[in-house]
Amino acid sequence: MSQAQIEPSKSTSANNVSAISAQSLYEKCWALAQNIWWSWHPEVNNLFRDLDPIRWRQLDHNPVALLREFTPERLEMRAGELVLYSRINQAYRRLKEYLASTDTWGATHAGVLGAMPVAYFSAEFGLHESVPIYSGGLGVLSGDHIKSASDLAAPLVAIGLFYDQGYFKQHLDKDGWQHEEYFDTKVKNVPMEPAVTPDGKPITVTIQTRSGNLKAKVWLMRVGRVHLYLLDCDVEGNSPEDRELTARLYGGDIRTRIRQELVLGVGGVRALDALNITPGAYHLNEGHSAFAALEVIRGRMENDGLSFDDALREVAQRTVFTTHTPVPAGHDRFDGAMVEEHLGPLRDQLGISFEQLMGLGRVEPQNEHETLCMTVLALKLSRRANAVSSLHGHVSRRMWAHLWPWRVEEEIPIGHITNGVHVQSWLALQMQQLYDRIFPANWMEQMGEPDVWKGIHSIDPGELWETHHTLKNLLVTFVRRRLSRQCRRRGESDEMIEAARTILDPGVLTIGFARRFATYKRADLILSDLDRFVELINDTNRPIQFIFAGKAHPADDPGKRLIEKIANLRHDERFASKVAFIEDYDINVGRHLTQGVDVWLNNPRRPLEASGTSGQKVVLNGGLNCSVLDGWWAEAFDGSNGFAIGRGTSHVSDEINDGRDADELYRVLEQEVIPLFYDRDLDGLPRRWVEMMMNSIGSLAWRFSAHRMVMDYVKTAYLPAAGGSSCSMNFP
Ligand SMILES: *Cc1c(COP(=O)(O)O)cnc(C)c1O
8 A cells, every 4th residue: 555545634733633643543552562461362463463564573573662663653654554543442442441340250259369469470471472581381371370360350460580581592503403592682672661669669679698789670561450570680780790690591500590589589579568569378380489488488577576487387378389390300409508698698587597498498307418499498388389280299299298208198288270271372363253153252251161162062063174274274384484484594405495385285184293392202202113104194195294393401412302303304305395393482383383283292201291281272273182191181181082192101111111102102193193184074074073173172171271270279279378268279
C-alpha cells in the first residue's frame, strides 16, 4: 500500500488533532507492549506482527524494540493503511478490563492471601523468546506458573534475576559442533521499569559479605496481573566483576553461583521489604533461592524479637519448597569457606555458629565432610515440600529419606504437584478457534477443569485432522526457513541451501525431539541400530522423518558430541532429507515444534526426568506422545491416549537399560505408531489416530495445565502455609 492513500491534512487544526490521535494510538500500543500479557493473546501478537512482519521476525518478536522503530506519526499511518484502529483499541480495552476485573477464581478461592501475597522465587523465568532470562524447562515452568497465577488472579508476586546476556545462543559449525554466543540484551528493549518504594524512590538493595558489599537494583516486569521483580547487579558502587555478576544465567564458577543465589534469596527478600510487601507465604521454586528463608528469619528476629528457633519454626510454616532434580549431582553445594564468606554477616545477625549454619544444609548436621546443599537447606527451612510428578515424589522421598531416619519412606514429608503448561501460551490459534466453537463460551477461564475438555469428542474428526495438518505445514515451512538460514550462515554450497529449502515432506509421519542435550535424555537412542533406523526412515510406503533441537550445557562435551552425531546425519544421503536439526532451541522453536509434530518422542533413562512439560504442549495441539513411562507420562498414559516405550521398569545397568529401551522404541514405532498413522479410510483420514488425538486432548489437557497446577498449589500449599484453610498435598 502506498502513502498516497492517506488523506493529507488540510488545516493546522486538523494536524493537531491528528498529532494527538497519533500520540494516543502510540501510547496504547506502548502500554500493550509493556505488559507481557500481550504474548498469550494471539490477536495482540498478530497486531504487532502486522505492523511490520519482517522486522517483527528480525527483532525476535519484541514489540518494545519494534515500537521504538516507529514514530507516532508513522504508526498512525500504518494503522490507517491496515485498518488497525479498532484492533488496537479493542486489545487495549481488553487489557484494561483484565487488570481491573474482580470476578476471578482467586477472589473466590484465595481471597485470604489478598493483602499478603505469595512470594514466588525462581532463578529463571521463561515468558517469551524476546525476554531471554531463561535457559530451559525450569524457566518455562516458572513463566507458565506466574501466567496462570495471573489469569486465575491468585495473589502472587515473583522474584528473579535480570540477566542482561541471558543464556547463550547456539550455533553449529559445518562439522556439527556447538558454539555458544552471548548477546547483550538492550535494557531499553525489555518491558520493565525501575521498581520503586511506596513513596516513589528507586530501590537498591545491599547485601553484606565478609569480602565487601554487593548491591543490586530492582526492576519491575508486568506479567498480566503479576508483578515480577528482577534483581540486577549492574549498578554503580559494585566492583567491575560484581557488575557482571548477573550478566549470564548459570555462567561462571561456583563463587558466581553462590553470589547469584545470595542476591536472589537475600536480595529478593530485602526488595520485598523495600516495596512494603509482606508475603503470606514463600515459594522457593528449586533450591537456588533457599537463602531467602534465612533472611526472612532474620527479619522476624529483628522485628518481632523472636529467638532463632522460634523464628525458624514460624518461617518454615510459611515456606513451600519445590524440588526439581532427581539426581544427587544436580544439587548446588557450597563448601564452608564459600558459605562463611557470603553468609557470615547474616549468620552473625542470626546469632548462630558456623557449624549450626552448615548443619542446616547437611544431611548429618555434625558431619564436617558434608558441604552445604541448597536442597537440604530448603527442605529444613520449609514445612511443605513437593516434587513435580508422582513418580518424582517417590524418587525424592527415597533420595532424602536419611534426613528423616526415624521415618519409613512413605512418611517422608515430600509430596507432589505435577507440572503443567500455560494453555494460552502454547495452544496454536487455529486449534484455539476450533475449541472456541465446541467448548463452553468461558472455557478459557476454566481450563483446569476436566468437564471443559470432554467436548473434544464431539468434534468432527476430519476437521481436527485438517487443523493439525495446517499446523504441520506451518512447521515444515518454519524448519525449511531455519535450515536454509543456518546453511547460509555457515557459508555452505548452493546445493546445501537448496536441499534445506525442500527438506521434509508434510505428508510423512513427523516425529519431534527437542530437549536439553544431557546424556541421560538419550537423544541418540533411535540411532542405536542404524540399519533399523534407515529402514524406518526410508520405507517406501510408510516412511518417517525427524526434527531435532536442543542445546548442550557449554561445559558438557558428551552432550555436544550427541548434537554432533545427530546434526551430521545431514551429510549422509540416507538421512539428508529426512532428519533436521534446528539450532538454538528456545520458546519460539518450542512453540513451532510442539504445535506441528505428529509424535513427540521422549526417551530419558528412567526415572531421571522429574516431570517434563514439552509433551504437555504437544497434547494441546493434537500431537501424540511416545515416551518412556517417566515423569508426567508415567501418570498420564492410560493405554489409549498415546504410546508407551517399555513398561515402566529400569535396570541398574545403564547398558542393559539402554539396549532394552532401544528395542522397545523400535517395537513401538514399527508395531504401533507407524501402522496406526498410515491406517487410512477411503477419504484418507486416519480415523483411529484421530480418535487417539481426541483421547489425548480429552484426558490430559486439563490435568497437565498450569491452571490446574496453580490451583493445586493454592489449595494444598499456599493457603495452609499462610494460615488459611488446610488441605493436604498428594502423598503416595
Ligand atoms: C517446554 C520447554 C522446555 C521443557 O521441556 P522438557 O519436556 O522438560 O524438555 C525446555 N525448553 C523450552 C524452550 C521449552 O519450550
